[in-house]
Every structure is written in C-alpha cells, then in structure tokens.
Amino acid sequence: MSLLIATVAGILIVVFTGLANTSVRRLAVVGCVGLLIAFFAMSFSEVTGALSRHTTHPTLMGFVPLYPPLLLILVASIAGLLATFAGGRAGGLTLIAASLATVVIALLWRSQPAAIVGQLSLNGLMEALTGLALGGLLTASGWGRSRLRWPLLAAGVAVAVGSFLLLNSSLGHRYLPNAEGYYRLFTPTSESTARSIMDTYNDSLEDLNRRRRSAGLSLLEPLESLDDLDKQRLPRTAAADTIDEHGKVISRGFRIVQPADGGYGTPLVFFFAGLMLGGGLMLAWRPQLRSASDLVSGGVIAATVSILTPAFAATDFSFQRLAEGWPFLLDFLDRSWPPNGNALKEVASEMLITIEIALIGTFLAAIFAIPLSFLAARNLTQNNSFMRAVFGLTRGFFNIDRGIDTLILALVFVAAVGLGPFAGVLAMAIHSIADLGKLYSESIENVDRGPIEALESVGASGTNVVRWAILPQVAPLFVAWTLYRFEINFRVSIVLGLVGAGGIGFFIQENMGTGSYNDMVVAIIAIVIVVNTIDFASSYLRARLV
Amino acid sequence: MIVVKNLGKTFADGTEALRGISVTIPDGDFVAVIGLSGAGKSTFLRCLNRLVDPTKGNIEVRGTDVASLRGRALQRYRRTVGFIFQQFNLVTRLSVVENVLSGRLGYHGTWRGLLGLFTERDYELARQNIRKVGLTEKERSRVDSLSGGQQQRVAIARAMTQEPQLILADEPMASLDPRLADVILGILKDYNEQQGVTVLVNIHVIELAKRYARRVLAFNLGRLVFDGPVEMLDQDLEKRIYAGSLEAL
Numbered sequence: 001m002s003l004l005i006a007t008v009a010g011i012l013i014v015v016f017t018g019l020a021n022t023s024v025r026r027l028a029v030v031g032c033v034g035l036l037i038a039f040f041a042m043s044f045s046e047v048t049g050a051l052s053r054h055t056t057h058p059t060l061m062g063f064v065p066l067y068p069p070l071l072l073i074l075v076a077s078i079a080g081l082l083a084t085f086a087g088g089r090a091g092g093l094t095l096i097a098a099s100l101a102t103v104v105i106a107l108l109w110r111s112q113p114a115a116i117v118g119q120l121s122l123n124g125l126m127e128a129l130t131g132l133a134l135g136g137l138l139t140a141s142g143w144g145r146s147r148l149r150w151p152l153l154a155a156g157v158a159v160a161v162g163s164f165l166l167l168n169s170s171l172g173h174r175y176l177p178n179a180e181g182y183y184r185l186f187t188p189t190s191e192s193t194a195r196s197i198m199d200t201y202n203d204s205l206e207d208l209n210r211r212r213r214s215a216g217l218s219l220l221e222p223l224e225s226l227d228d229l230d231k232q233r234l235p236r237t238a239a240a241d242t243i244d245e246h247g248k249v250i251s252r253g254f255r256i257v258q259p260a261d262g263g264y265g266t267p268l269v270f271f272f273a274g275l276m277l278g279g280g281l282m283l284a285w286r287p288q289l290r291s292a293s294d295l296v297s298g299g300v301i302a303a304t305v306s307i308l309t310p311a312f313a314a315t316d317f318s319f320q321r322l323a324e325g326w327p328f329l330l331d332f333l334d335r336s337w338p339p340n341g342n343a344l345k346e347v348a349s350e351m352l353i354t355i356e357i358a359l360i361g362t363f364l365a366a367i368f369a370i371p372l373s374f375l376a377a378r379n380l381t382q383n384n385s386f387m388r389a390v391f392g393l394t395r396g397f398f399n400i401d402r403g404i405d406t407l408i409l410a411l412v413f414v415a416a417v418g419l420g421p422f423a424g425v426l427a428m429a430i431h432s433i434a435d436l437g438k439l440y441s442e443s444i445e446n447v448d449r450g451p452i453e454a455l456e457s458v459g460a461s462g463t464n465v466v467r468w469a470i471l472p473q474v475a476p477l478f479v480a481w482t483l484y485r486f487e488i489n490f491r492v493s494i495v496l497g498l499v500g501a502g503g504i505g506f507f508i509q510e511n512m513g514t515g516s517y518n519d520m521v522v523a524i525i526a527i528v529i530v531v532n533t534i535d536f537a538s539s540y541l542r543a544r545l546v
Numbered sequence: 547m548i549v550v551k552n553l554g555k556t557f558a559d560g561t562e563a564l565r566g567i568s569v570t571i572p573d574g575d576f577v578a579v580i581g582l583s584g585a586g587k588s589t590f591l592r593c594l595n596r597l598v599d600p601t602k603g604n605i606e607v608r609g610t611d612v613a614s615l616r617g618r619a620l621q622r623y624r625r626t627v628g629f630i631f632q633q634f635n636l637v638t639r640l641s642v643v644e645n646v647l648s649g650r651l652g653y654h655g656t657w658r659g660l661l662g663l664f665t666e667r668d669y670e671l672a673r674q675n676i677r678k679v680g681l682t683e684k685e686r687s688r689v690d691s692l693s694g695g696q697q698q699r700v701a702i703a704r705a706m707t708q709e710p711q712l713i714l715a716d717e718p719m720a721s722l723d724p725r726l727a728d729v730i731l732g733i734l735k736d737y738n739e740q741q742g743v744t745v746l747v748n749i750h751v752i753e754l755a756k757r758y759a760r761r762v763l764a765f766n767l768g769r770l771v772f773d774g775p776v777e778m779l780d781q782d783l784e785k786r787i788y789a790g791s792l793e794a795l
Contacts, residue, residue, distance in 0.1 A: 454701075458624065472639045
C-alpha cells in the first residue's frame, strides 16, 4: 500500500510540475540519480540471524547474487539517465520502459520466499571508500588555490592511503569492528545445507523450549519446511562467524533473507520509479519541458532526498506515534489551564534570576573577549612570528571553546561549584568569550585601513593607533554584538535551569515533576513575553548603533 | 633639505614602481609631482615618510637617513612629516578637534596617548589650525557630518598640528569637487609661505601645478623624466611626460 502511494506521489509531482510548464527533465534526473544512489546505498530488505544485532537491511546490490534480475534496476537507472539526455519522444518512452522494469523487478523480488543464505564479505571496500572520501575532501579543499593545489593533492593521497591501511590494520579492526567487511553480498545456499541448518535448529528446540517453559514463554514449533522460515531465527551456531585464533574472520555465518520486509529505501525506490514514469510520460508528450541546469539541480535534489531519508529513519520519525500520543498532549494542556496566578510571584523572581544570569554571563564574557579579540585579529598580528603564534593560540582557544556548548559546561560547573545560578554564570561566560571574541575580531579585521595609515604617519605608537584609529571604529560594533549575544544568552539561561544551574528553567522542571502544570504554564507565558521584549529592544538598539 | 639617491621600489608581485630616482629638494620649496596614475607618484611620496619601504637607494631628510629607520626612531621622524591623503583617512566617528589633536600623538608617550591626556599647548595648536582652515564653528561636530571639502581641511589641520618640517600631499583634491582645488592648494601654499615648510603635492592636473608650484617633478612609468622650475613646462615637455603611459593605465 505504502509502495503504491510512493509511486503515485512520484508520478503526480511530475505531472503537476509539467502542467505548470516547469522543467520535467529535472525530476526525471532526480528519479534516475536517486535510483542509482538507492541501488548501492539504501536499505531494501531485511536480513536476520540469531541475535538482534545480526539483523541488517542491506541494499539492492547485496541481493544481486540471490536474484540476478535485480541488476536490471541498475541498468534501468543508467539507461533512464542517458535517455533523459538523449531527449525527444524516444527518450520519454525509454524512461517509461526503465521505470516499469524497475517496479516489476522490485515487486518480483519482494514476492520471493524467505531463504537461508550465505554471506560474502567485500573486505576492504568500506575501508577504501572511507580513505577515498577523506583524501578527496582534502584535495578538493585546495583545488581553487593554485599555491596549495599540489601540496594538498599529495596530502590527500597520503591521507587516503594512510586511512585505508589504518582501517585495515588490527588496530582499526579493534576500534571500528563494524567497518571490517561492512559491505556484504548474499549468496544462495544449497537445499541440503539449508536442510541441515533446520535440523540443527529442530534438535536444539527441545532444550530451548524447556528453558522457555521455565521462563513462562510460549513454546516454539519445529520447522517443517523452508516456508516456515518467516519470522524465525537461525540457531546461534549457524549464524555465528567462523573466527581463527587471531580473531580474524574466516567465513561469515548464515542468515535468513526476508525479501518482503522492507527498509527505509524501499518506498524511496518506488518513489524514484514514479518520478521516472511520470517524467517519461510527460517527456513523451511534451519533450520541450526542460532547462539547461537540469543535471546539476536534479543531482542536488536527489542527493538531498538521499541524505534526508535515512535521517528520518534513524530518528524513528513516525506520524503514527504522534497520533497515538495526541490525547496525552491534550490532557496535558487541559490540566495546565487555567494558569495559577499565585505562582506569579515566584515566576517573577526566578525570571529576574534568569535575566541576571544572562547579564552577568555576557558582561564577564565581554570583559575577557575584548582584549583577546585584538590578539585574534589577523590584521594586527602579522608583524612578527611571536604575534602570529599568539594569533594562532587565541584562535585555537576560540575554536575549541565554541565547540563546547554552555549546557555541557553548566553540567561540569554544577558538579564543581554546586547547584545554583553561579554555575550557570560561569558556564555562560566561558562559552560566550569565544563567540564574542570571534565576532569582535572579525569587526577589527574589517576596519577601514585609512585612519590606521594616517595615525602611523603622524608617528603614533602601535597602542595609540589601536586606541585612536581602530577603537572608535569598532566600539559601536562591539556594543551591537554584545547586545546580540545577550539576546542569545537570555534564551540559553532559560534552559540552564534544567541542568540545575538556577533560574526559571529550574522552576519549570520542578513543577513538571510534581505535576503542578497550572504553575508551570505561568512560567511559559512569562518566557514568551520576556523573550520577545528583549529581542525587540535589542534589535532596536542595534539598528540605532550600526 | 631632502636628498634622494638612486631610489628604487619593487613590490612583492614584481611591479617596479620606482627606478633610479635621484633628486635634491631645498628647504621651503613648493614642489608639484606630476604624471599619470601608475607612474609612481604615490609610491615616491610614501617612500619619503616610509609608509612604503624602498627596496633600493638612499633618502636623506635634513641629515636623517630615512630608509634605515626602525621603531621609535621612525615614529620620531614621522611626527615631523605631515601626510595628506586622497581619501582624508579621518576617524569619522570622532569630532573635528579629536581628529586634529591626534596629530600630536607622536609627541606623547603611549600612556598619555592611551588616556587622551593632551596638553594645553596641544589644544592651543589644534584650535589655531582649525581656525586657519576655517572650521572653528565645526570644532565639536563629528567628522561624518562634514562635507568632503571640509573633511580634507580637517586632515590638513591634523597635519599642521604635527608642527611638521615637511608636508606630503597625495592627490589631496582628487576625490573632491574640482572647484575646491583652489581652496585646498591655497591653504597649503599659505602655510608654505608663512612657515617656510617644504610641501610636495601630487597633482595630475598640469594647470594647477603651473599655478601653485615653483618646481615640478614629472614621473613616467617609475622614472623621473623631468625635474626643473615650473616655467620650463611647455607643450613639448608635457607630451613627453605623458608619452607611452597609456599601457600603464
């Protein structure tokens, strides 16, 4: 059902795009490129072993040895892409054929029965791809700059080879055990092998059922034929890998393939096929629906979809669960209304603390960030190697500090100095130094050079050039950035309470825990009002300054 | 007296901005430096106060070897040389009087300058020079509220407040209304005549050079092609000065 919806959605998107006289070819490219990506990189059917960690969702490519017609899907995506660019009626018709072949073969594969299969590890493939990606990234980063091109190419090759060798070493296999033989092909097993595995399972069943009975679990039926394999687990001995005395994998254990149980890539393959089908129909009807940048924009869209879909799958995104939780949400709202006016006094004092945390945190950060920012400004620190080293150190400190969020720092400080606003202030000040320092130093780097030159030529000392030529230019910008950071810090300090660092967040957490929803909602209303007031006031002031 | 011997400047990218410049300028002279843009006029002036470091040759200003100056000594030399920029280079967020006072920074130590503790004499000089350029009623105004011509006059007052022995003006009228040229050059000329201070002005309008200067230095493609009294400038010479310069534009 969901596969039908995915296919029809793909077709409809293309048809409406075509009716709006926009490029249809772009969407056909999305379909073909997306299918190509899905073939190699998206999970399609479920494979189980004996333990839950044996369960994987391999790609279409992995099932090719089991069901060779799947290779036609790869052929279809490439043929579709070529046909799209050949253009004309013939191109459209080829696209239609390719998409129909994809749908038919994918459905045929899904109708296959479950089967016991062997695994063939493609050793080194994952390691090589990782090395290529890292080295390629490094090389690409220097390609635009002629001076860095060749050194970075050399570094890229070194990184590629190095990371390949490291991942392939025993060290790599110890720390990243999943990388070893990550890509696997699934191969058919002979009937007799499958039969002997089933016999082993049936033999061990008596022992297993005795333990299940004592644990009060339902008893398992013995396997009569291969058709019973659905939803069954293999015996441990059959699923386990064969390992030599050095811990090296000699051969992989057996698995059960369940073609009908899909992964996140399954609906996507049908969606892409739908795009190809719709694109083929529209192009066969009106071949002129295309524009020059179709390949690039189509590729970008296909890549975006291919990144988002696994992310949705990984975050367990589900409308169904949201719908199930809906009544609880309504109940929550129901219980928190009406707001309890008696809580206002406490909310006001906690809100004041929250504002004060932000105020002191920002103030302390500014005090330290102002002198540091001059050391982190490129244009003031390139005179000698000592200053360049200071510049590097300051920038390095900023970059590390920026990476450690206020909330994490707050957890550390709560442990160090105890619960309460002081921990929050320390955490906020330390994190904001880096952020403000970076903003300040960028302002310094953008000052007008003219006044600096003028004051150098009246014979003023370096410090006085900073004082009279740079400071007057950057002072209003510093104030504006500080206000901006205060806005952010106020919102951060609301959440700081949740980790015990004082303020309104702590109040919310307390009342949430004790079920005093009527009190809590007063705090939420207060937050909405104060956040908007501070943002409005701050942006008004900043507009006046700059 | 300024004595320049065999001065050369090659920039990091390989451009030869100046080649073998030798010239002697007596104290109290008013010199116009002419030539097309890219001829080396600006680089020449900037070498004289070391905003640009020469790569070859000697510069001697009243007995000081300028090319080798470093650190404090360079600052001490620079405070005696007023430099006027085409783009004024004022701190536009500060007031007129603050900008003019900053011309005194070379005479004070770091702490005094940092705290803005200017002496009574500094204020006296600043006010006097602001009066000279005719901006007394704008003294407290912020510079960004002034017109371009007024801003350049502030910059001239800043240079005068240095009590310089030499004034270098790099195309001081180029970003102003042409009618303001007479005002700016007039102020510089008066200052030259009253104080006996040497003035070098980069100009690309020959008419103005003829009207104000006593002496002309002409540059073409980094070379000094003419050095003599302004009366010697004639049509023939002008043609030679500007010949073959088009590719440098």
